[in-house]
Amino acid sequence: xxxxILEIKxxxxxxxxxxxxxxAVDGVDxxxxxxxxLGIVGESGSGKSVTSLSxxxxxxxxxxxxxxGKIEFQGRNLVDLKEEDMRKIRGNDIxxxxxxxxxxxxxxxxxxxxxxxxxxxxxxxxxxRAKEHTIEMLKLVGIxxxxxxxxxxxxxxxxxxxxRVMIAMAMACNPKLLxxxxxxxxxxxxxxxQILDLMKKLKKDVGTAIMFVTHDxxxxxxxCDRVVVMYAGRVVERGDVYQIFENPKHPYTKxxxxxxxxxxxxxxxxxxxxxxxxxxxxxPKGCKFAPRCKNVFxxxxxxxxxxxxxxxxxxxxxxxxx
Amino acid sequence: MLNYTxxxxxxxxxxxxxxxxxxxxxxxxxxxxxxxxVAGEDATAxxxxxxxxxxxxxxxxxxxxxxxxxxxxxxxLGTSLKTKKPVLEEIKNRFVPTLTLTLFSIFWSVIFGxxxxxxxxxxxxxxxxxxxxxxxxxxxxxxxxxxxxxxVQIFSVKLGWLPTGGYGxxxxxxxxxxxxGAGVAAIIARFARSSVMDILKxxxxxxxxxxxxxQKVVVWRHVFRNALIPIVTMVGxxxxxxxxxxxxxxxxxSWPGMGSLLIDSVAFRDYPMIQSEILIFSLQFIxxxxxxxxxxxxxxxxxxxx
Numbered sequence: 001x002x003x004x005i006l007e008i009k010x011x012x013x014x015x016x017x018x019x020x021x022x023x024a025v026d027g028v029d030x031x032x033x034x035x036x037x038l039g040i041v042g043e044s045g046s047g048k049s050v051t052s053l054s055x056x057x058x059x060x061x062x063x064x065x066x067x068x069g070k071i072e073f074q075g076r077n078l079v080d081l082k083e084e085d086m087r088k089i090r091g092n093d094i095x096x097x098x099x100x101x102x103x104x105x106x107x108x109x110x111x112x113x114x115x116x117x118x119x120x121x122x123x124x125x126x127x128x129r130a131k132e133h134t135i136e137m138l139k140l141v142g143i144x145x146x147x148x149x150x151x152x153x154x155x156x157x158x159x160x161x162x163x164r165v166m167i168a169m170a171m172a173c174n175p176k177l178l179x180x181x182x183x184x185x186x187x188x189x190x191x192x193x194q195i196l197d198l199m200k201k202l203k204k205d206v207g208t209a210i211m212f213v214t215h216d217x218x219x220x221x222x223x224c225d226r227v228v229v230m231y232a233g234r235v236v237e238r239g240d241v242y243q244i245f246e247n248p249k250h251p252y253t254k255x256x257x258x259x260x261x262x263x264x265x266x267x268x269x270x271x272x273x274x275x276x277x278x279x280x281x282x283x284p285k286g287c288k289f290a291p292r293c294k295n296v297f298x299x300x301x302x303x304x305x306x307x308x309x310x311x312x313x314x315x316x317x318x319x320x321x322x
Numbered sequence: 323m324l325n326y327t328x329x330x331x332x333x334x335x336x337x338x339x340x341x342x343x344x345x346x347x348x349x350x351x352x353x354x355x356x357x358x359x360v361a362g363e364d365a366t367a368x369x370x371x372x373x374x375x376x377x378x379x380x381x382x383x384x385x386x387x388x389x390x391x392x393x394x395x396x397x398x399l400g401t402s403l404k405t406k407k408p409v410l411e412e413i414k415n416r417f418v419p420t421l422t423l424t425l426f427s428i429f430w431s432v433i434f435g436x437x438x439x440x441x442x443x444x445x446x447x448x449x450x451x452x453x454x455x456x457x458x459x460x461x462x463x464x465x466x467x468x469x470x471x472x473x474v475q476i477f478s479v480k481l482g483w484l485p486t487g488g489y490g491x492x493x494x495x496x497x498x499x500x501x502x503g504a505g506v507a508a509i510i511a512r513f514a515r516s517s518v519m520d521i522l523k524x525x526x527x528x529x530x531x532x533x534x535x536x537q538k539v540v541v542w543r544h545v546f547r548n549a550l551i552p553i554v555t556m557v558g559x560x561x562x563x564x565x566x567x568x569x570x571x572x573x574x575x576s577w578p579g580m581g582s583l584l585i586d587s588v589a590f591r592d593y594p595m596i597q598s599e600i601l602i603f604s605l606q607f608i609x610x611x612x613x614x615x616x617x618x619x620x621x622x623x624x625x626x627x628x
Contacts, residue, residue, distance in 0.1 A: 091534035103525040118533040
C-alpha cells in the first residue's frame with residue numbers, strides 16, 4: 001500500500017463576498033502518495049486553484065475561508081495550524097509554483113536574493129552557504145550562467161527562464177510536496193516541453209511528490225500517475241492515468257477527452273462540451289453536471305450521485321455507474 | 323545607471339531653453355508697451371524713451387533674449403521696481419526660509435504619511451485602517467489657516483511653548499511645518515494606502531508568502547519598494563507646490579517666504595520680480611522632476627537598463 005503524504009478530506013472552501021457565499025470547493029477528497037504525481041484536471045472555475053491555495057493556507061488575502069474538512073499532511077491537520085506553524089511548512093515541506101512566471105517574481109529584487117531568502121529562512125544557512133546553494137539550484141534547473149543570473153533581475157530573463165527560477169525557488173528547501181498550479185499554461189509549447197521534462201527529472205532525482213493542477217490533458221498524460229477530475233468544486237472521477245484515459249466513466253471526463261485534438265484525424269470542428277460551468281449561485285440541485293450532460297435522466301436532476309467504484313482505484317460520481 | 327543619469331540630465335536642456343524663452347517673452351506678452359509698464363503710469367514720454375533705451379527694448383527681440391540670458395547666467399535677474407534692489411538678492415532672502423520650511427515639512431509628512439498608509443493597507447478594514455483614514459481625511463479637509471490658528475492658540479497662547487510666528491530658530495519651524503505638512507501627510511497616507519493595496523494583490527507577493535516569509539518581511543522587502551514607485555511622483559509634485567510658498571501659512575505665521583513675495587510683487591506690478599519668480603518656479607519643477615526620474619531608476623532597476 002502506498003503511503004499517503006497528503007490527504008484532503010471533505011474540504012469546503014467558501015468565499016464570502018458582498019453578493020453572497022461562493023462555494024468554490026465543496027466537499028473534496030483528494031490524496032497524494034509519496035513520490036507520485038497526481039494530476040488535478042478541470043475547466044476554469046472548477047475549484048482546482050482554490051484547492052491548492054487552501055493547502056498552502058494562502059487564502060488570507062482573499063475573502064476565502066476553509067469552512068470544513070481536513071487537510072492532513074504528515075499526520076498534522078493544516079487547517080487547524082497556527083499561522084506561525086503553517087509558515088514553517090510553507091516553502092519548506094510544501095512548495096508551490098504558479099501559473100504566471102512573468103508576474104510571479106518580484107521585479108525589483110535580484111534573482112539570487114529571491115531564492116536565497118527562503119533557504120536562509122528554512123534551512124538556516126548563512127549568507128555565503130545560501131548563495132552557494134542557490135547557484136547549485138539554478139544549475140539544477142538548467143539555467144546557464146547561473147553565477148551571473150544570480151545577480152540579475154527578473155526582467156532580464158525570458159518566461160521559460162523565469163519559470164525555471166520559480167522551480168529552483170520551490171525546490172530549494174527539498175519539499176516533500178510540490179504544488180504546481182498550471183506551471184506551463186503561459187509558456188510556448190517548446191518551452192512547455194522543456195519545463196515538463198525538468199519537472200519529471202527533478203521528481204525522479206529528488207523523489208518529491210507533485211500535485212499537478214492543469215486543464216491540459218496532454219500534460220496529464222505526460223506527467224501524472226493518477227488523475228483527479230474536478231467539476232464545480234467537486235471531484236467527479238478519480239483513477240490512475242491509464243484508467244482515466246482508456247476507460248473514462250464520467251460523462252464530463254469523456255467530454256474533456258473528446259475535446260483534445262487528435263493528430264492524423266481530419267475533423268471539421270473540435271468537439272466541445274456545450275454550456276458553461278454552473279455559476280455558484282445557480283447550482284443545480286442534483287448532479288452538478290446534469291445541465292450539460294448528454295446522458296442526463298430524471299434521477300440526475302433530483303439527487304447528487306455518490307462515488308461508485310468501477311475498477312480498483314477508479315471511481316466515478318455518476319448515476320450511470322450505479 | 324550612469325548612462326541613464328547622463329541621458330536624463332541632458333534631456334532637461336531643451337526644456338530649460340523653452341522655459342527661458344517663455345519667461346523672457348513674459349514682459350512682451352503683457353498687454354501694453356513694456357517700456358511704459360516698466361516706467362510706470364505717470365512717466366513722461368521722454369522717461370519712457372529713456373527706459374526703452376536703457377533696457378534695450380528698442381533692439382531686435384533675439385538680441386534682447388541673448389542679453390537677458392547672459393544676465394541670468396551671470397546671476398543678474400534685473401532690478402526690482404519696488405525696492406530698487408537686485409531681484410536675485412530679494413529672492414534669495416525669501417527662498418531660503420521657504421526651502422528650509424518645505425524640506426522640514428516634507429520630511430516628516432513623508433515618514434508619517436507612509437507609515438499611516440502602509441499600516442492602513444496591511445490592516446485593511448480593521449481599526450488601524452479606520453483610524454488612519456480618519457486622520458487622513460481630517461488632514462485633507464481641515465483648512466490650513468484654521469489649523470495654523472488652532473496650533474498657535476494651543477502651543478503659543480495657552481501653553482507658551484512655541485513662538486506665535488516669525489523666522490529664526492528651530493522653534494519657529496515647528497508650528498508652520500506642522501500646518502504645512504498636515505495636508506501633505508494626509509495625501510501621502512491615502513496614496514500610500516491604495517498603492518500598497520494594489521501591490522498586495524500582485525502575484526509576486528503571493529510567491530513571497532508561499533516561501534513562508536513572515537508578514538513583516540513580505541511587506542517591507544517585497545511590497546514597500548514596489549509601492550514606493552508611484553508615491554515618489556506624488557511626493558515630487560507636492561514638494562514643487564510647497565516650494566512655491568503658501569500665502570496662507572506665511573501670513574498666519576508672519577513667515578518671510580516666496581508666497582508673500584509673489585503676492586506683493588503682483589500687487590505692485592513689479593514685473594522683473596514676477597518674471598524671475600516664474601523662472602524660479604519652473605526651474606524648481608524641472609529639478610524635482612529630474613530627481614523623481616532618477617529615484618525611479620534607483621527603485622526600479624528595469625528603467626535604467628532600457
